[in-house]
């Protein structure tokens with residue numbers, strides 16, 4: 001059965017309306033939201049501050065407020081005696097405050113009141129409103145990297161190595177607060193001298209996706225490593241001997257074994273270790289450290305399971321030494337099992353993507369590495385884009401004194417990322433999610449072809465990420481998209497590691513991709529082939545291919561930390577299981593102040609109420625819960 005060509009999909013009609021005005025029309029968003037959102041009730045309105053507070057004080061849904069304890073019936077139906085003058089135990093008080101509307105937690109995060117469906121599966125730890133305001137004030141005091149007491153070479157390397165070609169060098173909010181804290185120079189307003197921190201300090205560094213967390217921990221770590229090298233007697237002695245040897249050999253060349261073959265004091269014993277969950281992130285973070293190493297003169301190495309054992313050994317035990325090592329926990333812990341010395345000199349341990357690495361799957365390995373490194377550790381830095389409740393509980397027990405460096409917009413998806421919804425159950429898709437996905441991608445390609453690319457005669461190639469919940473789905477969706485003329489590839493744990501980095505390369509490249517404009521654009525999917533095929537029939541071959549999109553279908557594997565700076569479109573094929581996944585997946589677009597677009601495909605079995613609330617929260621700039 002063929003779909004009538006005149007039918008337009010929900011996404012297309014939404015897009016047409018969008019094109020009329022550059023901004024999302026407020027009415028359009030409201031109509032989408034009302035269609036998907038649960039009907040507002042008095043409780044929601046009160047929380048959103050849209051009804052008068054005296055009314056909301058009455059209690060939920062207009063019921064009279066709670067009775068005060070005074071009066072003859074005041075003490076009835078209470079779980080605790082609440083005898084005046086009796087001090088409450090701290091944890092009792094905290095539990096109580098957190099569990100009731102109007103309690104401290106609710107007051108601290110007043111905007112959380114707008115969520116109803118999300119409250120049922122609350123995944124993120126709340127951040128107090130007061131601390132968000134306090135941090136905003138601190139951020140206002142810093143304008144440039146020059147305000148940080150960094151070594152000259154480290155500071156200049158930020159401009160030449162880490163952020164080359166940039167016109168303005170302004171630290172991002174997380175860098176403004178984290179760098180001085182990690183350097184131990186908190187009075188950020190003026191140039192100040194770094195004073196040593198406590199012998200061992202633990203930090204949690206939490207900021208939005210794509211906000212520059214990597215440099216926020218890397219700059220102070222490189223600075224610390226370099227300073228330590230300058231004051232390390234063993235290294236200074238080694239350098240002196242090497243210098244003498246060089247001048248001696250220059251004066252009288254000989255065949256005697258050179259001291260240069262003698263292992264450096266740091267060989268196989270790095271001073272700083274950065275742990276990341278995947279090989280792709282090892283390559284990404286390792287490349288950044290390498291860039292610094294050229295000018296700061298530090299030795300760095302990256303190891304992951306995508307590298308051969310021989311190369312790993314060579315890198316770790318290079319006679320030249322190793323200052324900063326980037327690795328995955330799996331590989332590092334297996335190396336530490338056979339050679340515990342690898343962790344014996346570590347002063348700085350960074351756990352990047354800490355929400356993943358302290359999750360159930362990784363936590364035992366990560367914790368074991370932290371334990372083994374603890375005797376020499378000066379700074380433990382946990383870095384994350386979200387603070388899940390489970391991680392929050394873990395930190396409260398394991399590191400009760402951890403310093404939390406949290407940006408004011410944590411857990412909020414920036415407003416420059418818009419979320420569109422495609423209803424898969426409606427015409428023309430009739431529940432066919434694959435078709436909805438292909439049609440949406442064709443629409444993006446068609447819209448992009450209407451604008452000229454950066455080069456005349458060339459059109460811009462849109463890089464699109466499609467996220468699915470299960471890895472088995474990646475291949476199935478990819479095959480369908482390819483059958484519809486789309487250049488799609490699948491990335492999941494089943495993909496060989498070497499291929500993974502290769503596949504991600506064109507999605508992480510900041511430079512624009514173009515394709516020659518040969519003739520007219522093929523138009524929409526329905527113009528090129530029947531896009532509805534009755535069950536049991538095979539689809540006819542595609543007539544023309546979509547030339548200006550590149551699609552990567554992936555699971556959560558592609559959602560953590562990968563700096564897909566050029567990606568403008570993220571398609572959520574499945575509704576993510578939690579707000580944590582929403583944040584990470586949508587965080588692959590709209591990075592570092594760029595605009596982005598998320599499109600979620602909502603089918604029969606998907607939580608429409610959750611999608612509606614996330615979308616509403618994003619529109620209002622709220623922190624998700």
Ligand SMILES: Nc1ncnc2c1ncn2[C@@H]1O[C@H](COP(=O)(O)OP(=O)(O)OP(=O)(O)O)[C@@H](O)[C@H]1O
Pocket residue numbers: 162163166169170171172175207208209210211212213214215384385560561562563565587591592
């Ligand atoms: N001060 C800065 N000014 C401009 N761009 C920056 C600055 N700091 C970092 N960047 C760039 O921002 C991009 C994102 O940085 P990074 O990958 O560190 O983000 P992130 O916060 O770790 O994101 P995620 O949570 O997704 O891992 C990178 O391309 C980086 O080069």
